[in-house]
Amino acid sequence: MRPTTKDLAKAAGVSLATVDRVLNGRSGVRQKTVDAVNEAITRIGFERNQVAATLARQRGYRFGFVVPRSGDEFLSVIVKHISEFDQASRAEMIQTKIVRIDEHDPHRAARTLSRLSADEYDGIAIMAPETPQIRDALYRMRERGIQTVAIISNQQEEDDQSFVGIDNVAAGATAGRLMARFLGNRSGDILVLAETMQSRDSLERRLGFDRVMSPGYPQFHALPTLETHGYPERTNLVLKNALAAHPDIVGLYIMGSEARAAIECARQLKPDGKLITIAHERTPSTEQALRDNTLDALINQDPGHIVRSAIRTLRAKCENRETLASQERIRIEILISENL
Amino acid sequence: MRPTTKDLAKAAGVSLATVDRVLNGRSGVRQKTVDAVNEAITRIGFERNQVAATLARQRGYRFGFVVPRSGDEFLSVIVKHISEFDQASRAEMIQTKIVRIDEHDPHRAARTLSRLSADEYDGIAIMAPETPQIRDALYRMRERGIQTVAIISNQQEEDDQSFVGIDNVAAGATAGRLMARFLGNRSGDILVLAETMQSRDSLERRLGFDRVMSPGYPQFHALPTLETHGYPERTNLVLKNALAAHPDIVGLYIMGSEARAAIECARQLKPDGKLITIAHERTPSTEQALRDNTLDALINQDPGHIVRSAIRTLRAKCENRETLASQERIRIEILISENL
DNA sequence: CTGTTTTTGAGGTGCGTACCTCAAAAACTT
DNA sequence: AAGTTTTTGAGGTACGCACCTCAAAAACAG
Known part of the structure; x- marks a missing residue:
């Protein structure tokens, strides 16, 4: 049978009230007594019955x-x-x-x-x-x-x-590795999109991404992060500009947790080029994009x-x-x- | 306040004893009474307090x-x-x-x-x-x-x-898709290894694997499953034979949950060819193999x-x-x- | 209608802990 | 040593439910 508070009181040579005081960290108990109770706890292997505790509470x-x-x-x-x-x-x-x-x-x-x-x-x-x-x-x-x-x-x-x-550096690295492997032996520029680079999450993901890409895959060049600030129009704009400026884009990494607008753009771009696209967080839209092959992979935290x-x-x-x-x-x- | 058994008894117009009988499926209660209690349960939104229940039990x-x-x-x-x-x-x-x-x-x-x-x-x-x-x-x-x-x-x-x-068909399909994507635009044969094809798990994984490979990637040819029966020596043997018979092997899919011997073989083969290797289940050895790049991916169920x-x-x-x-x-x- | 069986009610106890009160004991202070 | 403060003990109630007993009530059978 598992020892109860009663057993503990007996073992420690104190009363139930004192045991209660120690267990629940109430004041008015000498350190010496606290120690004695704690000693008894380990000695008899007492473990508070959480079920009874929550009920009583x-x-x-x-x-x-x-x-x-x-x-x-x-x-x-x-x-x-x-x-x-x-x-x-x-x-x-x-x-x-x-x-x-x-x-x-x-x-x-x-x-x-x-x-x-x-x-x-x-x-x-x-x-x-x-x-x-x-x-x-x-x-x-x-x-x-x-x-x-x-x-x-x-x-x-x-x-x-x-x-x-999750560890966002590792998440970014995961995205980077997948991007590189999915691209295979192609080469070109990679677009990186974020809502803002003010946030630590984005910084860390970018850091992890670069840590994999830069040393391991010289054939790819990840462009500076584009910021969307969460606005669909701005997302469209920066993406369009970037594509115009860099004709050689082969990959798109959507770092933020709001991927709808970016996915929409990618969906239109996809048919012609074989743009590898990776995003974060499973949502109805990213899930749909994965199914219809607009997205190649999704990095998710449950x-x-x-x-x-x-x-x-x-x-x-x-x-x-x-x-x-x-x-x-x-x-x-x-x-x-x-x-x- | 959450309704208790007492409230339920009152609401159903029966006694606590009867409520207890119904809740715990004891016999000796008329169907009519059972229904009445159940009706009251949904009506007042009674939910048994599991904490108290386990304590009392x-x-x-x-x-x-x-x-x-x-x-x-x-x-x-x-x-x-x-x-x-x-x-x-x-x-x-x-x-x-x-x-x-x-x-x-x-x-x-x-x-x-x-x-x-x-x-x-x-x-x-x-x-x-x-x-x-x-x-x-x-x-x-x-x-x-x-x-x-x-x-x-x-x-x-x-x-x-x-x-x-997990759904093993889907797991096999996942392995297949990754294999294909990691191989990129190469072509050749793929080895598939299992402990035994008697087991449903292996059959399902293979089914899923083929379902992705066969229609989508004609450049790859997945060979018939090799059986190791869990013996390291046999694993070595069948792998060696297969490699001799098929010089054009580019991928290795280890379906079973015992991957040690197969990984060891792959480790020796890896340096020269760029063999893409995928296995199942995270264990100390598969984890190590993933770290040292012997494995390219691992399909895991936590x-x-x-x-x-x-x-x-x-x-x-x-x-x-x-x-x-x-x-x-x-x-x-x-x-x-x-x-x- | 009577006797039998089935169903229900009333009441109790206990689970292990929290939390409370009040008095007694022990430890300090001057 | 007397007074003050701190620490401890004894005892109780409550939580919501499981599980038990026994008697009363209801339903059923003949």
């Missing part, structure tokens, strides 16, 4: 997902998965809410974050570009006793347990996995546990039309 | 993983993940044991299965080739009240909820995911729930050295 967990207000297609996929998970996890007493922030106004965003209280949330998963204001707000949030994780875009140099998402992993990570932090690393590692998926 | 869940006794490298990875999960899920009151069966002796295997009792196991995940004996044993197991899922190799035409693994998904599926069955489809779908992963 009465209120399960309330987590918030902070996401940009205005978003691309990928964001809506994420949001869909959040509410799907919320549905499915009600029986496990986990509630999930979505909190929108203004990604273009760091101050307002920080203010929104500062209003999130520990009475309302046990943990927050945040998806936002890193700015000093946000970083600060997160710091204060943790001081208020709210657990945090960053998802998709890493905030600063966080530790493993505070970021759920949004469902990210959402669930963020929740598990937050919960583990609330319960002061470690996560199972292998489960929380988000894969850089390569999708082609055969393994959709 | 006292004993959590005991699951068994039935795996072949003698196995390849992939199997040991699976086993590692099972015990890792067992460790991590003790706090959730889930126990997992490994049961070995003799894969080469269907009768003995079936006998082992028949000895698994409902007193010991709530559910069984089985990884075994399909034979009439096993199929039968599984059927009887379900009659005994033990839930089952097949993992990795599907048993017959099971429904979605009874199989955790063993950790499979194990966890099998458990979740079994648990859902025990609790008479549906699973979250998107979470249980095992991906056909494409691995190259950049996204390991």
